[in-house]
Amino acid sequence: MAVRELPADSVGLPRFAPSGDAHATAFDFTSHRRAREALGFALGIDDLGFNVFVLGEDRSGRMTATLQYLEQAMAARPAPNDWVILNNFRHPHEPLSFRLPAGQGKAFRSRMGELIRQIVTALQSAFSGEDYQRQIQQGGEHIQGEVNARLAALREKARAAGLDIVQTEQGITVTALASEDTKEGQESPPLPEEKQTAARALLEELGQVNRWAGERQQEMARQVRDLNRRLADGALTGPVDAVMAEFGMIEGLRRWLIEMRQDMQDNLEAFRAPKEGERRPALMYAERRYAVNLFVDHAEAGHPAVVLEANPTYENLFGRIEYRQAPGSMETDFTLVRPGSLHRANGGGVLVLRAEALAADPNAWNFLKGALRDRCIRIEERYRANAVPVSGAPHPRPIPLDLKVVIVGAPHWYYTFFTADPAFQAYFKVKADIDADMPAVPENIACYSALIRDMASSNHVSLDEAAIARLLGEASRLAANREKLTAQFERIEDIVTEAAHLPGAAPQGGQPPLLGLAAIEAAIANRRHRNARVEDRMQESIARGTLMIDTQGAVIGQVNALVVRDLGDYAFGAPSRVTASASVGRKGVTNIERDVALGGPIQQKGVMVLQGFLAGHFAQKHPLSFNCSITFEQSYGGVEGDSASLAELVAILSDLSELPVRQDRAITGSVNQHGQAQAIGGAHHKIEGFFRTCLERGPLTGTQGVVIPQANEPNLVLDSAVADAVAEGRFHIWSVGHIDAVLPLFLDRPAEEVYALAHAKLETFDRLLRQREEQAGD
Known part of the structure; x- marks a missing residue:
């Protein structure tokens, strides 16, 4: 099987020529094209079920690009x-809710306010006029005169009968006519039988x-109401x-x-001004009873709104009803209904x-699905669900x-939370998927170059061609593929921002x-220094010998495997010793x-694949007769x-063949049951980790290097220090299949x-095992 030693220009940062001066957006990337097309498709369908979920990796501009496109x-x-x-x-x-053409809501509210003021003025003028006051006064005096005349006639009739009509605490009553000798305050004598x-x-x-007087007063009240209605x-x-002439054409x-x-x-x-100390219900004031609650105003909007709701609680989505403080209570009405982002x-x-x-x-998600299902927006006071009901609260x-x-989010949310809901596919039928990277073709390079220039401009700096080329190389490194660029362009923007704030900028x-x-x-370099504390401490432990890693010599059953430590904000590679120890069994x-x-489970699967390879290679005629333990030395976490399965296989074969393993080399790669090397992740981190270990353990010997699967060749986007050492022959990278x-x-x-x-060793194990079993049988 062929081994290929990789040259420096195949492992270092790729050199892209910056191009393109025109303005570009993230949706011009081929990685974002699928999402852009999906959004355009959904916007062209007038159906509430064709809503969209935009999914893309963090820092890929999924939100900013989506908002820009939608606007x-x-x-x-x-x-x-x-x-x-x-x-x-x-x-x-x-x-009641009414729909008005854009801008007419504000005009109607203003016009209604003016109308109320006009009517108040007109009514005050009409009801305070001398003619109106004279009619009311004359009507009242006329009725009162008639009542007084009838009472006087009745009193004369009573006096003629020796009786009198008097007002007491119990009301009007008939008593005996008081004589001249009756003192004031003295009770009248009881009526004789003949006068009762x-x-x-x-x-x-x-x-x-x-x-009769009550009927006359009611008639007078009706006359007053009729007069008031005529005046009103x-x-x-x-x-x-x-x-009505101005707004009556609007439906309803x-x-x-x-x-x-x-x-x-x-x-x-x-419409009457309240008297001092008088308190009426809120809706008994004309200014509020006939007010216009301008619920949604698009007077200054030239097009439909793109609303980003950062905190999608029920109230923020569906609206709420506010309350005002009243003496001894809280009160509300239709003027205090407030809209939500929907x-x-x-x-x-x-x-x-x-x-x-x-x-x-x-809960907000469930109500949102309900609104999409019912095609309407309802306002409910969910926060008052267990509170005392407020009389007259609007519905x-x-x-x-x-x-x-x-909905915009990371793939994690799409595949775990939302797609697990059966109703999700009914109301969000369009997936706008942003790829994690893009081919490094001229189209994308031109778009990236333009975006980088925009990033610099927003930070009040400019970049020369070499700086832009270096950032394009970093975009390839972040994609972990020299033939691609990362779609997480905002990570490149962070570098531009930091460079713009360096001293001298x-x-x-x-x-x-x-x-x-x-x-x-x-x-x-500054970013790496801030984030690399754990890596520095690990390399320091290797240099001191606390973590045992050899970079020279040869040892049986011991291999330098390579691992990646991902801390979330920083990932790095480091060597890890793998050992194997075989015995009879x-x-x-x-x-x-x-x-x-x-x-x-995946690590254990890799070990079981090794067992399959060994069985297929050495147990065609006889069963494998050996025990072999493998482990990551000084590894105390998961x-x-x-x-590391390639490294584990080398360690096992080394121990079986009793051939020492070179310690100036490290290896990473998966292996299948046929012995073929399979691609792995983080190859560039792993190579750089072993390179640093070799460098800090002493000067490079010229024999040190790393072995990777051939399938990982495109994934090598290494730091310039490693590429320079490869170019000078002080460090090597081999690919194998x-x-x-x-x-x-x-x-x-x-x-x-x-x-x-190894086969001879296994035969020896098998012979010893048979002898032991025969002796045990005897």
């Missing part, structure tokens, strides 16, 4: 309608007078008709205005939500739903400073990590993955010889 798409659409909430005169607890009949007749006549109609007709609003005029005539008290995006707009924020409130009628919902002569390669290299390969519950190519590199013997020695 551009909405800019070509007409402005949505305004919404107002008005009093329902028949059922005040169910306020006359007294009862007088009381009956007195009741008739009282009833005269005061209302002109102003209300003017409003003309009928409401007619009902409003009738309600004004029925509730003229609402209302602001309604009318052909887009509501954008972050997946992690929506997943944090499952607004649902508003028809017309928008798109776009201040503007000079009013011009933005020009940053070169040195500034970018300094920013990258029938257990086969024993994974110590598994036995102590430190090995993950081990997962199969990227099979274990047969690995063995000569580590055991200095051809694979056939290694297998022969």
Whole structure:
């Protein structure tokens, strides 16, 4: 099997020529094209089920690019309608919602405010006029005169009968006529028997007078009401008709205005200024009873809104009802109904939500699905679910739903939280998937170059060609593929920002400073220094011998494997010693990590694959007769993955063949049951980790290096220090396709010889085992 030693220009940072001066956006990348097309497709379908989930890796611009695209798409659409909430005169607890053309909501509110002021002025003028006051006074005096005349006649009749009509604490009664000798305050004597009949007749006549007086007062009240209505109609007709002429063509609003005029005539008290100390219900003030709650205003919006709701609680999505402090209580009405982000995006707009924020409130997610299902927006006071009900609290009628919902988040949220919900696919039928990387083709290089220049401009600096080329190389390194660029371009923006704030990057002569390669290299180095404390301590432990790693010499059954430590914000590679120890037995390969519950399922699978390879190679005629334990030395945490299975196989074959393994070399790679080397992750981190170990253990010997699978050749985007050492022949990188190519590199013997020695050792084990079993049988 062939071994290929990789040259420096195949492992260092790729050199891309910056191009493109035009403005670019993230959705111009081929990695984002699929998502852009999906968004455009969804926006072109007028169906509430075709909502979108945009998924992409962190720092890939998934949110900023989505918002920018949506804003551009909405800019070509007409402005949505305004919404107002008005009093329902028949059922005040169910306020009415009306749709008005954009900008008309504010105009209607202003016009209604003006109307109320006009009517108040007109009514005050009409009801305070001398003619009105004279009619009311004359009517009252006339009725009072008639009542007084009838009472006087009745009193004369009583006196003629020796009786009198007097007012007592118990009311009007008939008593004996007081004599001249009766003192003031003295009780009247009881009526004689012969006068009681006359007294009862007088009381009956007195009741008739009282009833007649009540009827006259009711008639007077009706006359006053009729007079008031005539005056009010005269005061209302002109102003209300003017409003109806202006807004009566809007669907439903003309009928409401007619009902409003009738309600004004029925509730003229609402226009009267309250007396000192008087308290009325809130809706008995004209300014509030006939107010316009401008619920959603698009007067200044030229197109449907793109609303990003950062905190998608129920109240923020669906709206709320506010309360005002009243003496001894809280009160509310239709003027205190407030919209949510669904209302602001309604009318052909887009509501954008972050997946992690929506997943944090499952109740809000359930209500959102309900709104999409029912195609309407309802406002409920969920926070008052267990509170004492407020009398008269409004229950607004649902508003028809017309928008798109776009959820933006990492793939983790899409594949775990949302797709686990059966209803998700019914309401979010479009997936806008952003790839993690993109081919390093001229189209993407030009777009990346333009974005990098925009990043520099936003930081008030400019970059020369060498700096941009270095950033393009870093984008390839972050993609871990020299033929690709990472879609996480915001990580490149972080480097530009840090470089722009280095000492010496201040503007000079009013011009933005020009940053070169040195500034970018300094920013990258500073970032590594901030984040590499754990790596530095590990390499320090290796240099001191605390962590035992050899970089020279040869040892039987001991191999330098390579691992990656990912701390979340920083990943690095380091060597890890793998050892194997074989003995007589029938257990086969024993994974110590598994036995102590430190090995993950993939790591254990890799060990079982090794068992399969050994059995296929050495047990064609006889069963394997050996025990062999393998382990990661000085590893006290969990081990997962199969990227060390090539190293484990080398260690096992070394111990079986009794050939020492070169310690100046390290290896990473997975292996299958046929001995073929398989690709692994983090190859560039692993190579750099072993390179640093060799460098800090002494000067490079010229024989040190790392072996990787051939499939990982495109993944090598190494630091310039490693590439320079490779170019100078002080460090080497080999790629292999099979274990047969690995063995000569580590055991200095051809694979056939290694297998022969191992086979002889296994035959010896088998003979000893048979002898032992025969002796045990005897």
